[in-house]
Amino acid sequence: MDFNQLISELLGGNIVILLLAAFIILCIFLGVRIVPQSEQHVVERFGRLKSVLGPGINFIIPFLDRVAHKVSILERQLPNASQDAITSDNVLLQVETSVFYRVLEPEKTVYRIRDVDAAISTTVAGIVRAEMGKMELDEVQSNRNQLISEIQRMVESAVNDWGIEVTRAEILDVALDQATREAMLQQLNAERERRAQVTRAEGQKRDVELQADAELYAAEQDAKARRVLADAEAYATQVVAAAIADHGLAAAQYQVALKQVEAISAVAKGDGSQTIIVPADAVDAFGKAFQMLKGHT
Template identity: 80%
Template structure:
């Protein structure tokens, strides 16, 4: 066999082998898909949904299946949006909102909605206007957390068909026009003045009540002291009466004599006293007192 024929046969066999090897490598390259943790891949076969690949190693049919969409499942934030709304009491306000969401079912997102960010932003704007219209301005400012919860629930219901989860909705600010701000400031100042007047009136009322309580307490204590004094005098009178009843007239004379002696002693020891007035019956009083004392001894 000529050399040329052997070389041609060898090269032809190698080319077939090389082509087969290339085909196998290409099948492996097209059939094996490694999906990152933060993504999901949507696979189509002849233009129709075939499967959704999750994170990790996945296998598809080469030349028949293809990865049509690579969807990030990370949480996303819509750009902050401002929309006008009118409250229940006809006040024009500007609401600054921010919405966070993530895609849970990519097959719904890619086949049911074209621009998901714009769709969510439009939905949020409509829901915010509807919810603000149900509330007065004071309720909007005081019940912001309840308003945020209601907006989040309404947005979740609206975007559920798109395979989206709304993770958080925030109302960043509630802006008012200058005329409304001036009116609210005047109302706030009037309310502060009213509270100050009420506080002052309550203070005066409390002072009057405390003064009345003090007078009542003093009257009660005075009456109590008088009652105690009357009880003491009544007790002393009772003791004297009992002594008279037990000892007769001598006990009464004895008490009178003692009182006279005490009176004379006080007059004698007074400051600057130069003259002592002695009653005519002083001697008799002393004598009777000494006799009684002697008799008691």
């Protein structure tokens, strides 16, 4: 056999082996798919959905199957969106919203909707306008949590056919137009003034009540003092009566003489003239009083 012919046969056989090895390596490369934990891959066969590959090592048929879409299953946040809404009492609001979602069924997401972010944003805007139109301004401010829950529920129902789950919907801000803000500021100032007037009126009422309580207390104390004085006078009268009953007329004359002495002493202490007019029988009264005093001592 010619040497050149032998070399040619060897090279031809090696090329076939090399080509076969390359083909096997290519098949392995095309048939083995390693999917990351955060993704799912949508496989098509001749343009039609074949399967969805989950995280880990997966096998497909080379040249027949191909990975058409690589879909992230991580939670996503839509860009903050702002839309106008009108409440039932005709107040114009500018509502800023934020939505979080994640893909649960990639085959629905890639085959049923072209731009899922834009679709969700449009859906949220429509639902927000509809819900705001059912409520008055005060209800929007006081029932924000309830409104957020209702918006999330309705968004979830609307996007269910797209294979996604809305994990959270937030109303970040509710802004009023300038005219409404000024009107609310005037209302707030009026309410503050009303509360201040009520506070002042309550303070005045309290002052009157305290003054009345003080006057009542003073009257009660005066009445108590009068009762004590009356009790003392009654006791003195009882003592005199008992003395009269025990000693007869002498005790009565003694008390009368004491009163006369006290009256003359009071006249003598006055700021008027130092001349004292003494009744004709005053000497006798003094004498009797002194005698009685001596008798009692």
